[in-house]
Amino acid sequence: MYEIRFHGRGGQGGRMAAEAYALAAFLEGKYAVSFPIFGAERRGAPVKAFTRVDDKKIRIKTQIYQPDYVVVLDETLIETEDVLEGLKEDGMVIINTPKKPEEVELSKPVKCATVDATSIALEILGRPITNTAILGAIAKATGKVSIESIEKAIIEKFGARLGKEAGEKNALAARTAYEKTLVGVAKGGKEFKPRKKWLPTVEEMPIGGAIATMQTEAGLVGIGSFIENKTGDWRTFKPIINKEKCIGCKLCWFYCPEGCISMQDGKATVNYDYCKGCGICANECPTKAIKMEREVRA
């Protein structure tokens, strides 16, 4: 049996990739299981999905803790997620990046395959949806499943949802990625600080789960969330407020699901540390004072 862990962001299709891989393995006569970890997150949040493949029926129902392969659909996750966590000694990480494997900085020098799935997806699909292209890279890097089976699985799975033409285009994206994938070894030595987690004992757990703002050994915990867990990096679009047009009606403040808007001198102000870029404020603003602009990060 071998096990794969997929790292992506909500909305990138990591779950579909994990499932399509399972289908490709199944088409080759294997037994394959795939499942996502769902959270209360939304588009842009770091998410994980898993695939197990074996020659015989898979009975184990746990999550995967020691994967043979790790697939990273979004390069920015390397900064915030411990993508190498539990990876087997001779395991391999497959990353969507324009870099060569030798240029990828990770905490350990592990086997690494890279492909610029975003550029391939933009060129062939016209959208930066990388979940099909990355499947081609996995086929090339692991040699565990043929590119033909990947293509078949994509046509079956994505074709059923998006139509025949879209299915074929996605298969082409996988084929192109397959041909362009580079395999090597990543640069090690990068310092990575895994995110701290508050795990209270029965004694420490507030009665009734009533979570007020408080200090824990992992940092400051806010109402149901970590204050240190700055969710602003989930954002793809950023609300920009035109202070001249803002009439201070507070509708954006009222509707913001994250409580990210405050009023300063009678005008709306956004806390970009936590704003996830949902755009509800812009939609609600009666004077069109809020514009959503593409997020540009350094």
Place this chain on the structure above:
Amino acid sequence: MIEKLPAKKMVITGDYAAAYGALLCDVDVVAAYPITPQTLIVEEFSTFVNDGITDAEFIMVESEHSAMSACIAAQAAGARTFTATSSQGLALMHEMLFVASALRLPVVMAVVNRTLAAPIGIWCEHNDSMPERDSGWIQMSCEDNQEVLDMIIMAYKIGENKDVLLPVMPCLDAFILSHTVEPVEAPSSDEVAEFLPKYEPQAILDPDKPMAIGTFTPPEYIQELRYQTHVAMEKAKDVIKKVTKEFASKFGRDYHGLIEEYRCDDADVVLMTIGTVTGTAREVVDELRQKGKKVGLIKLRFYRPFPAEEIRKIAENVEAFGVYDRAISYGSGGPLFIETRHALYGLDLPVLNFLAGLGGRDVVKGDVEKMYEILLKAKEEKPKEEIYWIGTRGVEI
């Protein structure tokens, strides 16, 4: 009526398996309200209706209470009905569950086990279905997606049996099955039709031949009705065994009736599991057996009717018996533990309870190994505790 569907092997979620199972059973009416992680079941079914694969009536209702009410009414009018829910949705249905069973209407409902708030969560816990113990529903749990599909088919056959006439609730673990894809073999619609004959209701609401059901009933009558229903639930045990056997001979997959024994033959200690933890426990048993430990496993399939006799028979030959629960009855123990102790009354052996995976926490191999370790120790010396909260921070074991 449904389109002719060929036998096929698919890679599908547990939710899809439940919806496809209901489709194969040619249900007439589906009434449902969405709730995560059940939503996919009725969503998939509505797609079958939209695509014209079935001409079943799909009723969208404003709550789960209404979903069950609509199923009860349709079933009373002679239809074969199906619905699905989870957690809060099932709790809201509570009142109507008792109506379905007391009116002896074999509605089938897939329940995706999700933790019942508070605090709110979407992951797996059995504290939604287990409190429905006394509702008069046949309740069972599935280990994998194949069993989900197969069980929906068997559920109709069991519930509609003239000796039973009770509603059936096949349960599947949230996400671990509901949103996990794996290979599932689906029989053809013709094969299912041969196995499951058309539903023949024992009484039909018909404007031409009026009758009343569930009307205001004084104390002179209700006790006899309760007795009837209790007897029907007892009789369901044999029907379940018979149907499982018949299913095995027709489709080649044997679920062994109320429970499945796994390597219990010469076992010193036995652990009883429910739901998906069973699959992981099988792996652990195989590994411990390789190390020479005589451990066995019971997969509990049915919570109601409870297979007391079958469990007792196995317990008579072992030195320690463990019960895994994914729910807690506050102030007592896990629901299955309480039930098992009752079944094993008078036997002289330690019976221990293991709680793990509450709120959807992953139950890993190490957790199951710990359970066996405690059982093997209990065989040697009298254990200090009866209830073990596996993997609970700050609680010593």
